[in-house]
Amino acid sequence: xxxxxxxxxxxxxxxxxxxxxxxxxxxxxxxxxxxxxxxxxxxxxxxxxxxxxxxxxxxxxxxxxxxxxxxxxxxxxxxxxxxxxxxxxxxxxxxxxxxxxxxxxxxxxxxxxxxxxxxxxxxxxxxxxxxxxxxxxxxxxxxxxxxxxxxxxxxxxxxxxxxxxxxxxxxxxxxxxxxxxxxxxxxxxxxxxxxxxxxxxxxxxxxxxxxxxxxxxxxxxxxxxxxxxxxxxxxxxxxxxxxxxxxxxxxxxxxxxxxxxxxxxxxxxxxxxxxxxxxxxxx
Amino acid sequence: xxxxxxxxxxxxxxxxxxxxxxxxxxxxxxxxxxxxxxxxxxxxxxxxxxxxxxxxxxxxxxxxxxxxxxxxxxxxxxxxxxxxxxxxxxxxxxxxxxxxxxxxxxxxxxxxxxxxxxxxxxxxxxxxxxxxxxxxxxxxxxxxxxxxxxxxxxxxxxxxxxxxxxxxxxxxxxxxxxxxxxxxxxxxxxxxxxxxxxxxxxxxxxxxxxxxxxxxxxxxxxxxxxxxxxxxxxxxxxxxxxxxxxxxxxxxxxxxxxxxxxxxxxxxxxxxxxxxxxxxxxxxxxxxxxxxxxxxxxxxxxxxxxxxxxxxxxxxxxxxxxxxxxxxxxxxxxxxxxxxxxxxxxxxxxxxxxxxxxxxxxxxxxxxxxxxxxxxxxxxxxxxxxxxxxxxxxxxxxxxxxxxxxxxxxxxxxxxxxxxxxx
Amino acid sequence: xxxxxxxxxxxxxxxxxxxxxxxxxxxxxxxxxxxxxxxxxxxxxxxxxxxxxxxxxxxxxxxxxxxxxxxxxxxxxxxxxxxxxxxxxxxxxxxxxxxxxxxxxxxxxxxxxxxxxxxxxxxxxxxxxxxxxxxxxxxxxxxxxxxxxxxxxxxxxxxxxxxxxxxxxxxxxxxxxxxxxxxxxxxxxxxxxxxxxxxxxxxxxxxxxxxxxxxxxxxxxxxxxxxxxxxxxxxxxxxxxxxxxxxxxxxxxxxxxxxxxxxxxxxxxxxxxxx
Numbered sequence: 001x002x003x004x005x006x007x008x009x010x011x012x013x014x015x016x017x018x019x020x021x022x023x024x025x026x027x028x029x030x031x032x033x034x035x036x037x038x039x040x041x042x043x044x045x046x047x048x049x050x051x052x053x054x055x056x057x058x059x060x061x062x063x064x065x066x067x068x069x070x071x072x073x074x075x076x077x078x079x080x081x082x083x084x085x086x087x088x089x090x091x092x093x094x095x096x097x098x099x100x101x102x103x104x105x106x107x108x109x110x111x112x113x114x115x116x117x118x119x120x121x122x123x124x125x126x127x128x129x130x131x132x133x134x135x136x137x138x139x140x141x142x143x144x145x146x147x148x149x150x151x152x153x154x155x156x157x158x159x160x161x162x163x164x165x166x167x168x169x170x171x172x173x174x175x176x177x178x179x180x181x182x183x184x185x186x187x188x189x190x191x192x193x194x195x196x197x198x199x200x201x202x203x204x205x206x207x208x209x210x211x212x213x214x215x216x217x218x219x220x221x222x223x224x225x226x227x228x229x230x231x232x233x234x235x236x237x238x239x240x241x242x243x244x245x246x247x248x249x250x251x252x253x254x255x256x257x258x259x260x261x262x263x264x265x266x267x268x269x270x271x272x273x274x275x276x277x278x279x280x281x282x283x
Numbered sequence: 284x285x286x287x288x289x290x291x292x293x294x295x296x297x298x299x300x301x302x303x304x305x306x307x308x309x310x311x312x313x314x315x316x317x318x319x320x321x322x323x324x325x326x327x328x329x330x331x332x333x334x335x336x337x338x339x340x341x342x343x344x345x346x347x348x349x350x351x352x353x354x355x356x357x358x359x360x361x362x363x364x365x366x367x368x369x370x371x372x373x374x375x376x377x378x379x380x381x382x383x384x385x386x387x388x389x390x391x392x393x394x395x396x397x398x399x400x401x402x403x404x405x406x407x408x409x410x411x412x413x414x415x416x417x418x419x420x421x422x423x424x425x426x427x428x429x430x431x432x433x434x435x436x437x438x439x440x441x442x443x444x445x446x447x448x449x450x451x452x453x454x455x456x457x458x459x460x461x462x463x464x465x466x467x468x469x470x471x472x473x474x475x476x477x478x479x480x481x482x483x484x485x486x487x488x489x490x491x492x493x494x495x496x497x498x499x500x501x502x503x504x505x506x507x508x509x510x511x512x513x514x515x516x517x518x519x520x521x522x523x524x525x526x527x528x529x530x531x532x533x534x535x536x537x538x539x540x541x542x543x544x545x546x547x548x549x550x551x552x553x554x555x556x557x558x559x560x561x562x563x564x565x566x567x568x569x570x571x572x573x574x575x576x577x578x579x580x581x582x583x584x585x586x587x588x589x590x591x592x593x594x595x596x597x598x599x600x601x602x603x604x605x606x607x608x609x610x611x612x613x614x615x616x617x618x619x620x621x622x623x624x625x626x627x628x629x630x631x632x633x634x635x636x637x638x639x640x641x642x643x644x645x646x647x648x649x650x651x652x653x654x655x656x657x658x659x660x661x662x663x664x665x666x667x668x669x670x671x672x673x674x675x676x677x678x679x680x681x682x683x684x685x686x687x688x689x690x691x692x693x694x695x696x697x698x699x700x701x702x703x704x705x706x
Numbered sequence: 707x708x709x710x711x712x713x714x715x716x717x718x719x720x721x722x723x724x725x726x727x728x729x730x731x732x733x734x735x736x737x738x739x740x741x742x743x744x745x746x747x748x749x750x751x752x753x754x755x756x757x758x759x760x761x762x763x764x765x766x767x768x769x770x771x772x773x774x775x776x777x778x779x780x781x782x783x784x785x786x787x788x789x790x791x792x793x794x795x796x797x798x799x800x801x802x803x804x805x806x807x808x809x810x811x812x813x814x815x816x817x818x819x820x821x822x823x824x825x826x827x828x829x830x831x832x833x834x835x836x837x838x839x840x841x842x843x844x845x846x847x848x849x850x851x852x853x854x855x856x857x858x859x860x861x862x863x864x865x866x867x868x869x870x871x872x873x874x875x876x877x878x879x880x881x882x883x884x885x886x887x888x889x890x891x892x893x894x895x896x897x898x899x900x901x902x903x904x905x906x907x908x909x910x911x912x913x914x915x916x917x918x919x920x921x922x923x924x925x926x927x928x929x930x931x932x933x934x935x936x937x938x939x940x941x942x943x944x945x946x947x948x949x950x951x952x953x954x955x956x957x958x959x960x961x962x963x964x965x966x967x968x969x970x971x972x973x974x975x976x977x978x979x980x981x
Contacts, residue, residue: 006883007800011812014797017853022819025830038706039385039666054706086724089717102964103725106732109959111912111930113937114952117945118731124540125533126476126549129734132751140472146535148686161728169904172967173897177867207863214820215856221823228354229937232484235535236677236686246825251358253669254382255706263826270821278817314922319935326770326935348922351934359919362829366836546747566744 026267032260039254051261060237061245061262067152068242071223072273075159076216080209082160083167088197090168091175101168108165112225119158120145120230148238151231155239158226163219167212174208175201210281214274242266310344311603316373318356318589319349328623336610343603345372353379353589360594364388371595371604374427377415377588378485378664378672381505384418385666389592391421395605407612407630411659415586418666424590425608426629428620430557431584431659432491433652434577435542438570440465440475440551451552451574455495455521458552458577462531465551477531478552479545480522483538485662486675487585488554491576492518494583494660505665508700510675511693519682519689521579526683534683542566556587557652561625564646573648575655582658588626627652671700739763739949746945762950769947770932771924772954779928782844782917783910786851790906791899794857799887801858802865803873813862819855828919835920846920847928851910860902864895900969908959929955 033051035044055061090101107115122129123144131141144154178201186196224243227233233240233248240248246266250259315333319325326349333347350356353376360383363369369388383389396404405413405422412426438448444464452458462477480488493500498514501507509515525532536544545553546566554576563571576584591611595604610616614633621628622642628634634653643649678696681687738746739762740755766772800806801813831850832841840846868891876886892899914930921927933955936948 004806007804007806007809010796010800010804014793014853014858015812015815017793018816018819018855020834021831021850021853022822022827022855023815024834025827026822028830028833029826039382042386086721089721094714094718094721098964098967100721100725101967102960103729103732105963105967106956106960107728109908109912109956109963110732110735111914111933111952111955113914113930113934114735114948114956115731117937117948118735120537120539122731122734124543126540126544127547127747127749127751129730129751143535146537148680148684161731166905169901169967173901176897176969177864207866211859211863214817214859218821218823218856221825224823224825233673234676235680235684243823243825248673250825251354251361252673253667254361254386256361267822267826271818274817274821316922346922349924349931349935350922351918351931352937355915355918362832362919365829366833366841368836368841543747546744548749566747568744 026264029260030264032257033264035257035260037256038258044257047257051258052265054258055261055265060240063237064240064242064245067238067240070152071156071159071241072217072220074156075163075220075223076213079160079164079219080167080212080216082164083169083212084171084205084209086164086168087171087175088201091172101172104168105165107162108169110162112162112222113229115158115162116226116229119226123154145231146235148235151235151239155223155226155231159220159223162222162226163216166215166219170208170212170215171205174205178204206281210278213277213281217270217274217277242269310340310342311599313343313345313372313595313600313604313607314370315345315347315607316350316356316359316370317347318351318353318374325624328620332611332616332620336607340606340610343606345607360388369594371600372591372593372608374589374591376485377424377429377586377590378662378668380415380424380590380592381418381664381666381668383592384421384423388594389423390594390596390601391423392425392593392605393421395601396422399605399609404609407614407632409627409629409631409656409659411586411656411661412629414661415664416590424592425612427589427591427611428624428626429586429588429590429629430626431586431652431655432487432554432576433557433584433655434552434554434574435545435559435563436552436572436574437465437545437548438572440548440569444551448570448572451572452577453575454577455579459525459529459531462525462552463529466531473530473533475548476533476544476550477529478525478554479532479536479541479550480525480554481536481538481541482676482679484672484676485587486672486679487587487662489519489522489675489679490585490660490663491554491583492522494585495576495578495581496521497580497583501663501665501668505668506701506704508671508675508697508704510678510700511690511697516690516693518579519679519693522679523682523689527685534685535680545571557627558588558625560646560649560652573651575651582655583660584655584658586659586662627656665704667704667706670703674700674703735949735952738946739953741946743944743946762946763954766936766947766951767954769951770935771927772929772932772951774924775927775929775932778847778926779911782847782928783907785844785848786910787903787906789848789852790854790857791903793853794861794902795887795892797853797858798861798865799884799891802862803891816855816858820859824915828916832919841920842922842926844926847917847926850916854902854906857902857906860898861895864898865891868894897969900966904963904966907962911959912955 032044034046034048036047036050037044086104090097094100125131125141125143125146130144134141143150145151182200183196186200221243223241224247227239227241227244228247231239233244242262243266246259246263249255249262317329319329329347333345337344350359356373356375357379360369360373360375364386375383380389408426412429416422416424416426434451436451441448446461446464452461458478465475466473466477467475482488490500493515496514496518498512498518500509500515502509526534541553541555542559542562544550546563575582591608593601593604593608595601612630614630614636617628617630618633618636618639620626621633622638628639633639674696678692682689682692737753737755740759742759745752745756801809835841835846840849872890873886876890881889912930914934917928918931933948933951936944936951
């Protein structure tokens with residue numbers, strides 16, 4: 001009997017904590033999303049689906065969804081691919097390999113407020129490092145953060161820079177765990193490195209890649225810090241992502257019920273995306 | 284007989300005796316939240332002020348807490364309102380007074396003001412600062428860390444361009460003329476801008492321009508924006524011309540970049556907050572001066588900064604909090620805070636104190652900031668203004684970058700903003 | 707895989723170039739920390755400071771209670787880490803190595819918790835903490851993070867990779883259940899445990915938002931709050947102080963990473979198949 005109960009007891013601590021601090025807030029939020037809570041209604045008033053209807057009717061919401069899609073579908077594959085490439089390259093005894101690994105991981109470790117401030121300086125149109133370098137090679141300056149067509153791509157680049165180190169780390173750990181015997185056998189068989197990678201290593205890394213994709217999705221929420229410090233969603237809402245839209249409506253416009261509805265929408269989309277990814281990876 | 288009278292007299296005296304321990308009770312604890320918006324060293328200045336208050340008032344104990352910037356302070360207050368853990372006093376940006384009042388978080392101060400002398404008490408403040416302290420006819424805030432825009436200009440660059448370094452431009456026409464002479468071009472590229480008007484979330488310089496043209500941008504009841512009225516259209520047109528017709532101003536300068544670019548010599552004139560004086564003193568290596576924000580038909584710099592609001596509801600705490608708030612705005616404290624922070628001294632009398640006079644002697648340009656105060660105007664705001672503000676911000680960016688036609692886009696923005704505020 | 711020498715050298719230089727690009731912002735950060743304020747805003751970038759001026763570090767350290775913040779950051783981050791490792795390994799053990807009813811649903815639920823960001827949870831958690839009376843205290847900083855969906859997941863993956871044969875053999879030796887977890891599963895998953903540790907350490911060490919929301923007293927606040935004091939909205943940032951402060955906030959994490967990353971290199975020993 002005790003053996004049958006054991007697994008439930010093992011998951012209990014984690015599950016209980018998750019329930020209290022993650023699931024309950026979600027329920028709270030869903031409940032809040034059915035109420036109106038703002039400057040004209042300081043006490044929550046039930047409005048049913050009105051917030052969701054308003055959300056779907058807001059053209060800015062759709063714009064924000066588009067921005068978020070672009071951001072997510074670029075940063076996730078790029079940062080994972082970069083992380084994987086570096087993990088493979090650095091997974092051997094190289095001179096100063098340890099130093100290189102640390103350099104690539106440093107952006108991850110840097111507090112966002114410092115990274116954002118440095119980024120603001122680097123990408124300043126008039127005296128920033130990026131345009132200074134462009135000037136050195138005879139190119140005209142670029143309005144990295146102040147041109148509404150460019151700003152999102154600059155934020156994407158910063159997002160990749162800040163997170164690829166995580167994936168390098170995760171893949172390094174995974175490469176450590178690969179069965180050496182199989183790889184040795186393939187090498188002795190004379191297979192070329194490129195082929196060895198794609199036909200043996202890559203499939204073995206699939207669970208890690210699945211996991212990395214889910215983590216990349218979560219990390220994309222970090223973009224909030226950069227947007228909040230660097231662009232506040234601008235110029236002209238070009239860097240307004242869903243994570244910021246929620247904050248903007250909840251804490252700048254004081255429309256808590258509406259913000260709750262958009263947060264529930266974001267969670268739903270993220271969860272749906274994760275489910276799709278998981279199904280694809282585990283087929 | 285005598286002993287009975289004695290006894291009765293003793294009995295009558297007893298309630299007094301009982302109240303004595305009550306008076307010597309624990310000091311009233313007050314929580315005071317403040318955002319520090321001008322750098323880390325200022326937290327020490329606030330702590331110093333608070334500790335002096337506590338020493339001078341044995342019956343009150345104020346605990347100061349740094350709460351991040353204006354945005355995060357608002358978040359903490361909102362969370363605290365929902366959880367029932369509001370502070371007693373907090374400083375927030377002036378445009379959030381209406382919304383905090385309408386949420387029932389901030390409390391009206393009229394009874395306390397009346398007890399402190401009513402109109403006479405309010406007269407200690409610059410009238411323009413009081414404009415953003417009220418909501419629905421009641422007073423909710425006391426000015427604390429206030430600022431206005433001001434024009435910083437490079438005196439060395441003026442001299443080199445043949446302009447009088449002691450005469451900054453006072454009108455729009457003069458500004459155009461000066462900026463044209465100051466802009467340095469290298470073929471197609473501009474290596475130094477004539478003037479920069481940084482844009483930030485509160486659209487300050489839009490209001491500076493519209494007020495300078497005699498315009499009002501928000502209806503008196505706070506429900507409709509008036510950006511499409513002729514005077515305001517003209518103001519935006521002027522800004523547009525600076526960028527696209529005279530080409531002396533870049534289309535978009537982020538707020539923080541303004542002073543930095545000025546210090547780096549990338550612009551000869553920059554409009555920015557009076558609060559940036561400390562930055563200029565520390566980082567600018569050339570001769571620089573302060574000028575008033577130029578007028579077209581009138582001088583009218585908008586207000587900015589933070590007010591102290593009260594959230595306490597218990598009568599005992601309210602009185603204690605009021606004592607604190609009034610003490611902080613007394614002339615010596617207002618002067619002390621202004622000197623330490625670079626914010627404008629809110630108390631009119633404090634400008635005459637010796638320490639302020641000494642500051643003015645050492646930095647005569649500070650007088651320009653005082654000169655602007657009588658003409659300063661309110662920052663447009665209402666309980667639901669925040670989405671309108673963001674729409675205005677996008678409008679300005681799009682128009683200046685030539686991505687949208689001025690009149691049509693403004694009319695559209697007005698419609699969107701009015702709709703957003705009606706929700 | 708071992709590459710031929712020429713390829714190795716080419717790879718090495720490519721990595722060096724990439725590292726230079728990635729490190730450029732960091733370089734600028736370090737250099738700025740040694741500059742005086744007016745050296746930072748020059749018409750063209752100044753690559754080297756005028757001198758190694760440690761004054762910024764002293765001034766930054768003194769602007770806020772950084773000593774106290776340091777102690778708190780260490781205490782809070784370690785407490786969170788230990789709790790997360792404990793709850794995650796237990797749960798991952800059950801999810802990876804035991805069959806039981808609702809296992810699928812629980813796994814599903816854990817994935818769900820994985821993607822709930824702080825913006826969604828903080829308001830409710832703030833109110834919950836207020837009900838418990840834990841606001842403005844250490845439990846407020848630690849309790850909401852006692853479990854980690856991320857950690858549970860990562861460890862489940864690692865535990866799944868250990869062959870059943872091993873567990874059967876261990877059982878014959880009398881090593882079952884939690885003992886097996888402690889003596890075999892965790893040591894064999896060391897790279898994963900380390901990876902998780904590094905990620906969790908950084909996430910909580912750098913957390914600015916949550917501590918700021920739930921704490922008021924300096925006595926229990928953490929490092930990132932001190933850092934944020936140098937960044938402003940109305941005027942411009944105290945650059946040199948912010949960079950100096952960033953260095954002493956980020957340094958411990960970098961040191962930890964540098965000394966543990968050697969575990970992620972293939973050694974001569976084969977991992978996992980020997981006992």
